[in-house]
Amino acid sequence: MKGNEAIAEAAIRCGADGYFGYPITPQSEVMEKLMELQPWNSTGMVVLQAESETASINMLYGGAGCGKRVMTSSSSPGISLMQEGLSYMAGAELPCLVVNVVRGGPGLGTIQPSQSDYFQSVKGGGHGDYKLIVLAPASVQEMADFVELGFDLAFKYRNPAMILSDGMIGQMMEKVELKPQQKRWTDEEVAQMNPWATTGKPESRDYNIITSVELDSEAHEQFNHRLQVKYRELEEKEVRFETTSVDDADYLIVAYGSSARISAAAIEILREKGIKVGLLRPITLYPFPTKEIQRLAPKMKGILSVEMSSGQMVEDVRLAVEGKVKVEHFGRYGGVVHSPDEVAEALEQKLIGG
Amino acid sequence: MKEEIIIAGFGGQGVLSMGKILAYSGVMQGQEVTWMPSYGPEMRGGTANVTVVLSDNRISSPILHAFDTAIILNQQSMDKFEPLVKPGGLLLYDPNGITRHPEREDINIYKIEAAEEAAQLKSAKTFNMIVLGAFLKIKPVVEMENVLKGLKKSLPERHHHLIPMNEKAIQRGVEIVKEVTVVKA
Numbered sequence: 386m387k388g389n390e391a392i393a394e395a396a397i398r399c400g401a402d403g404y405f406g407y408p409i410t411p412q413s414e415v416m417e418k419l420m421e422l423q424p425w426n427s428t429g430m431v432v433l434q435a436e437s438e439t440a441s442i443n444m445l446y447g448g449a450g451c452g453k454r455v456m457t458s459s460s461s462p463g464i465s466l467m468q469e470g471l472s473y474m475a476g477a478e479l480p481c482l483v484v485n486v487v488r489g490g491p492g493l494g495t496i497q498p499s500q501s502d503y504f505q506s507v508k509g510g511g512h513g514d515y516k517l518i519v520l521a522p523a524s525v526q527e528m529a530d531f532v533e534l535g536f537d538l539a540f541k542y543r544n545p546a547m548i549l550s551d552g553m554i555g556q557m558m559e560k561v562e563l564k565p566q567q568k569r570w571t572d573e574e575v576a577q578m579n580p581w582a583t584t585g586k587p588e589s590r591d592y593n594i595i596t597s598v599e600l601d602s603e604a605h606e607q608f609n610h611r612l613q614v615k616y617r618e619l620e621e622k623e624v625r626f627e628t629t630s631v632d633d634a635d636y637l638i639v640a641y642g643s644s645a646r647i648s649a650a651a652i653e654i655l656r657e658k659g660i661k662v663g664l665l666r667p668i669t670l671y672p673f674p675t676k677e678i679q680r681l682a683p684k685m686k687g688i689l690s691v692e693m694s695s696g697q698m699v700e701d702v703r704l705a706v707e708g709k710v711k712v713e714h715f716g717r718y719g720g721v722v723h724s725p726d727e728v729a730e731a732l733e734q735k736l737i738g739g
Numbered sequence: 740m741k742e743e744i745i746i747a748g749f750g751g752q753g754v755l756s757m758g759k760i761l762a763y764s765g766v767m768q769g770q771e772v773t774w775m776p777s778y779g780p781e782m783r784g785g786t787a788n789v790t791v792v793l794s795d796n797r798i799s800s801p802i803l804h805a806f807d808t809a810i811i812l813n814q815q816s817m818d819k820f821e822p823l824v825k826p827g828g829l830l831l832y833d834p835n836g837i838t839r840h841p842e843r844e845d846i847n848i849y850k851i852e853a854a855e856e857a858a859q860l861k862s863a864k865t866f867n868m869i870v871l872g873a874f875l876k877i878k879p880v881v882e883m884e885n886v887l888k889g890l891k892k893s894l895p896e897r898h899h900h901l902i903p904m905n906e907k908a909i910q911r912g913v914e915i916v917k918e919v920t921v922v923k924a
Contacts, residue, residue: 646799724803724804
């Protein structure tokens with residue numbers, strides 16, 4: 386099954402309430418698969434083609450405000466259109482899941498895979514001091530698994546979550562194990578688990594108001610402070626990563642998503658040559674595995690950040706390393722995918738010399 | 740076992756579905772598989788290729804720069820992928836429409852007259868299954884029993900009546916594939 390199809394299957398199975406989207410390559414299979422599976426007949430999940438990406442994200446605002454598990458998916462230019470809505474949702478503390486199957490930019494760009502939306506995803510593509518929870522799948526299996534994980538984290542922290550994938554993981558087919566069908570939340574469960582949601586006011590509580598506006602700046606500072614407390618908690622508790630062959634390594638590659646897969650093959654090539662290289666694969670890009678990089682850095686002679694961009698995540702790797710070890714970037718971009726040989730060659734050139 | 744395969748030709752030749760059937764066959768055999776298409780705005784008539792990796796172990800990169808096998812179905816693909824076959828690897832091609840035949844002396848080269856055979860079978864759509872049969876004759880990386888299961892899995896049920904015809908085409912491919920040059924191991 387394709388990565389995009391896995392998203393659709395997993396959404397239905399984890400009991401999502403609604404999908405609102407607008408087609409764009411390379412992720413159109415998400416909605417195509419949902420329409421084919423017709424979950425409105427089985428679980429009651431709503432699947433709707435909105436008139437635009439701007440409409441999709443605002444439909445999510447409405448659905449999430451009612452405490453429903455709602456999601457959308459798009460690719461880079463479409464995700465740019467959603468940034469205002471994402472900022473509003475972060476400001477209203479609304480949970481939702483947004484899937485970005487990244488293609489080459491800027492602008493309309495190309496339809497081929499890229500990882501150049503890292504800054505937009507982890508630094509806040511919209512306005513204001515907010516963060517998205519960002520998950521980076523490196524396989525079709527993780528495309529499926531991260532749908533439920535994304536929803537769980539989004540609701541736990543009342544914050545939008547994003548799956549930051551790319552055209553390669555979206556279009557690729559691999560084996561995948563899907564979880565059994567779970568029931569959607571009942572109205573009672575929604576009200577009980579999300580006491581903040583606008584589910585109809587009983588006499589027992591005050592009005593719930595979903596808004597991101599607060600004109601009293603003192604009060605708004607307090608609200609922002611609360612957001613920051615939430616982000617510190619995320620950084621403390623929710624960092625996820627995977628390391629491979631780091632114990633005896635002299636060099637480290639840091640790479641996420643499809644670049645991590647390609648780098649794993651590059652490491653096989655380098656180890657055959659006797660160059661000991663390990664891999665650190667961030668699974669959460671926000672919160673970023675800063676501490677693990679700090680732990681590994683002193684053991685390394687050099688670190689290579691590999692991403693299909695002109696160098697975005699490398700900045701966070703450098704911030705973690707604090708100049709103690711040489712950190713270089715390698716990546717093809719604009720829709721070109723680097724090969725394992727190119728990554729291996731870059732590591733030799735940039736970190737070893739020659 | 741690990742077999743890294745590129746299948747390349749024109750859109751509409753069944754390149755992607757051939758790769759899909761091969762990938763599903765690998766799944767049926769309990770292998771790890773990846774199927775990575777070149778997706779693009781081009782559909783019928785444009786170039787299309789797909790990378791399929793079959794392995795007993797976890798597969799790292801689904802994107803490669805060198806292949807154990809290249810299955811080549813048009814001239815553009817010959818120009819692009821002949822140089823990327825690993826030394827000692829396999830190049831299988833249909834000479835129909837090929838103006839410059841493969842020239843490397845360090846790889847095994849086989850040809851399959853699939854377009855011609857498909858025309859004789861009066862079933863142009865079985866072209867890709869003839870090619871698949873030829874590949875499996877040279878490199879039996881998946882058992883025929885699992886290929887048939889894979890075929891069934893990847894075809895929508897409404898097309899299941901076409902399975903016997905596809906089976907026959909695979910068998911024809913097995914029979915008519917021809918050796919061009921074989922390097923000594």
